[in-house]
Amino acid sequence: MxxxxxxxxxxxxxxxxxxxxxxxxxxxxxxxxxxxxxxxxxxxxxxxxxxxxxxxxxxxxxxxxxxxxxxxxxxxxxxxxxxxxxxxxxxxxxxxxxxxxxxxxxxxxxxxxxxxxxxxxxxxxxxxxxxxxxxxxxxxxxxxxxxxxxxxxxxxxxxxxxxxxxxxxxxxxxxxxxxxxxxxxxxxxxxxxxxxxxxxxxxxxxxxxxxxxxxxxxxxxxxxxxxxxxATSSEALRDxxxxxxxxxxQGRAWRIAAAAVRTFRTSYRAALERWRAGVRTAVFPAGTWWMCTFHSASVNDVVLTT
Structure with a gap:
């Protein structure tokens, strides 16, 4: 996934x-x-x-x-x-x-x-x-x-x-x-x-x-x-x-951004688990697109700063 x-x-x-x-x-x-x-x-x-x-x-x-x-x-x-x-x-x-x-x-x-x-x-x-x-x-x-x-x-x-x-x-x-x-x-x-x-x-x-x-x-x-x-040139595997x-x-900016990504993913997965369990009041984090667009899921209007 x-x-x-x-x-x-x-x-x-x-x-x-x-x-x-x-x-x-x-x-x-x-x-x-x-x-x-x-x-x-x-x-x-x-x-x-x-x-x-x-x-x-x-x-x-x-x-x-x-x-x-x-x-x-x-x-x-x-x-x-x-x-x-x-x-x-x-x-x-x-x-x-x-x-x-x-x-x-x-x-x-x-x-x-x-x-x-x-x-x-x-x-x-x-x-x-x-x-x-x-x-x-x-x-x-x-x-x-x-x-x-x-x-x-x-x-x-x-x-x-x-x-x-x-x-x-x-x-x-x-x-x-x-x-x-x-x-x-x-x-x-x-x-x-x-x-x-x-x-x-x-x-x-x-x-x-x-x-x-x-x-x-x-x-x-x-x-x-x-x-x-x-193309025949060598290309590194895109892992x-x-x-x-x-x-x-930009080490400090990278750490802040990485923490924000982790927070978003954690919040998203938690909301998705609730949704799969039938809880249609589950609120997804700001930035969620698919669930909002195709399932009309509720989305938090507070955007995580990065």
Whole structure:
């Protein structure tokens, strides 16, 4: 049984979803980029999700978003479904698109975590040895200079989506929002801090590449590879699925967050045991989503601070 997860209005997350068996179905080209941006814009508007960063790798997708209304599971279900069905049509792909593992959803609790994970998302093509600099990645992405102020545009893909259905407009725009933790500091501060962290990551990756005598694949080869191939690079087994991040050297924040997660899970399990015993007055902790949405269970309106 998976662990219960809090869904809190206003929380910021890094989200990662992987393609089945690391197939390169999202290999960057105009049609797949159009689908991804369009689906993201429509889904974000539908569920009031604020998008901060995006990077579509050939075998997986990264997002940094804020869930303003506490409906993240609805957004993910809708967005991932549209991407999967559109990809199946565009790639003439039979069978599942997404990996069987659950989507990775990491709540970003501090400014440091938002900066580090945003830079991590942008640096992904460099870390994978594909391009020397994040700005060179040809797939769907957000550049540092666009953070908090850029606008993504996409016309409705001709594949899969019904042009006569009003939920699929002819074209959409997606304004990139500033993360809530930076509302006081401002967009320029956010961009500068992410740029510095991205520069640190790129320098670290370049140094390691030189040490090992490795070269970057380059845009031309990345764009020419078959989307039906699979990534062959080694990958560590994903034995952990973190639920939150606080950033480097944030020991006190980590301990507070970990204690809050333990408290939530303990309260949730206690309420669930009462519910299973037939006690329909059981009160679940704030952040409970599934039981509230599908069973109308009572939920405490006091949110645990993290």
């Amino acid at each position: 998976s662990q219960p997860r809090e869904v809190i209005p206003g929380a910021t997350y890094m989200i990662t979803r992987r393609v089945l068996r690391r197939h390169l179905l999202f290999r960057p080209d105009a049609t797949i980029t159009q689908l991804l941006v369009y689906a993201l814009a429509v889904s974000a508007r539908r569920y009031s999700i604020e998008v901060h960063a995006l990077c579509a790798m050939s075998s997986h997708l990264h997002l940094v978003v804020t869930d303003t209304k506490g409906v993240l599971p609805r957004f993910l279900q809708f967005f991932h479904r549209i991407v999967a069905l559109g990809t199946k049509v565009l790639r003439k792909w039979e069978g599942p698109v997404w990996d069987h593992e659950a989507t990775s959803v990491v709540r970003l609790l501090t400014r440091a975590a938002v900066v580090e994970k945003t830079a991590y998302v942008l640096a992904n093509p460099v870390a994978a040895g594909l391009v020397p600099h994040a700005s060179e990645w040809p797939g769907a992405k957000v550049d540092v200079g666009e953070l908090g102020r850029g606008v993504l545009h996409a016309a409705r893909p001709s594949a899969y989506l019904d042009p006569d259905n009003p939920q699929w407009p002819k074209s959409v725009t997606l304004s990139l929002a500033l993360p809530p933790v930076y509302e006081q500091a401002g967009a320029e501060s956010f961009r500068c801090e992410v740029a510095a962290e991205l520069g640190r990551l790129e320098a670290q990756i370049h140094a390691e590449a030189r040490r090992q005598g490795l070269r970057f694949v380059g845009v031309k080869r990345v764009s020419a590879i078959s989307p039906y191939e699979r 952990r699925n973190p639920t939150f991040a606080v950033g480097r050297q």
